[in-house]
Amino acid sequence: xxxVTQNPRYLITVTGKKLTVTCSQNMNHEYMSWYRQDPGxxxxxxxxxxxxxxxxxxxxxxxxxxxxxxxxxxxxxxxSPSPNQTSLYFCASRRDGASNQPQHFGDGTRLSIL
Amino acid sequence: GENVEQHPSxxxxxxxxxxVIKCTYSDSASNYFPWYxxxxxxxxxxxxxxxxxxxxxxxxxxxxxxxxxxxxxxxHITETQPEDSAVYFCAASGLDGSYGKLTFGQGTILTVHP
Numbered sequence: 001x002x003x004v005t006q007n008p009r010y011l012i013t014v015t016g017k018k019l020t021v022t023c024s025q026n027m028n029h030e031y032m033s034w035y036r037q038d039p040g041x042x043x044x045x046x047x048x049x050x051x052x053x054x055x056x057x058x059x060x061x062x063x064x065x066x067x068x069x070x071x072x073x074x075x076x077x078x079x080s081p082s083p084n085q086t087s088l089y090f091c092a093s094r095r096d097g098a099s100n101q102p103q104h105f106g107d108g109t110r111l112s113i114l
Numbered sequence: 115g116e117n118v119e120q121h122p123s124x125x126x127x128x129x130x131x132x133x134v135i136k137c138t139y140s141d142s143a144s145n146y147f148p149w150y151x152x153x154x155x156x157x158x159x160x161x162x163x164x165x166x167x168x169x170x171x172x173x174x175x176x177x178x179x180x181x182x183x184x185x186x187x188x189x190h191i192t193e194t195q196p197e198d199s200a201v202y203f204c205a206a207s208g209l210d211g212s213y214g215k216l217t218f219g220q221g222t223i224l225t226v227h228p
Contacts (some may be wrong), residue, residue: 004157031213040123042203042218043158050213059115090157099207099214100146100165105157 002027006091006106013081014114021076021109023091030096032074033058033103036087043090049074050084050097081113116141118206120219128227133194135222137204138186144208147180147187148216152201194226203218 013019013067014048027034035058045058049068063085065077076094089109094101104114117140127133131178141146145166150158164171165180171178173191173192191198204219 036220042220043118044218045215048213051203056192068224092157097213099144099209101161101214102148102160105150105159107155107157 005105029093146207
């Protein structure tokens with residue numbers, strides 16, 4: 001089954017404690033992306049990756065890092081989490097960088113930073 | 115960059131009625147317009163999409179219309195059912211430099227009352 005898998009699904013942690021949210025896709029997609037969803041703001045892009053070792057900032061990249069060492073994996077790293085990063089996070093992938101390709105989403109990771 | 119406005123933010127209908135959600139976009143170069151349905155605890159799921167060379171597309175009870183001149187597109191759900199209750203997001207995709215970027219609307223919470 002084609003899917004995007006995120007872990008963990010839920011995490012409560014404290015300010016400053018580094019954390020990583022993993023994302024994996026099994027569709028051999030070149031393009032992957034991370035979004036955060038906040039009430040009334042829709043989904044905003046944090047970082048994206050066009051392919052292995054190719055990443056770039058989205059609209060809200062401050063406080064986040066990513067890496068793309070393998071095609072299937074695209075982890076999101078919060079080096080020093082702060083309360084304003086409490087949010088619902090989604091990883092997504094699509095076949096390539098073209099603008100008219102459907103995007104597939106994981107089921108989300110709810111982060112609470114105390 | 116692209117800006118997508120979505121209305122209404124909440125929509126309540128009786129089972130069997132129709133529901134319409136409207137979106138406007140700012141970038142005339144955008145060429146792909148997907149609609150996503152997000153159920154509680156799940157990631158956004160693509161339900162229908164339309165490309166800029168098409169004015170209307172229908173899939174059973176769901177239809178999307180696109181007016182490129184006015185830069186707006188709409189989702190129409192007929193004969194609504196309680197299982198249609200969810201958050202719906204519109205999005206517009208166009209080239210941002212060399213890659214296609216998806217910009218989302220703020221979301222509409224649809225409630226269908228039995």
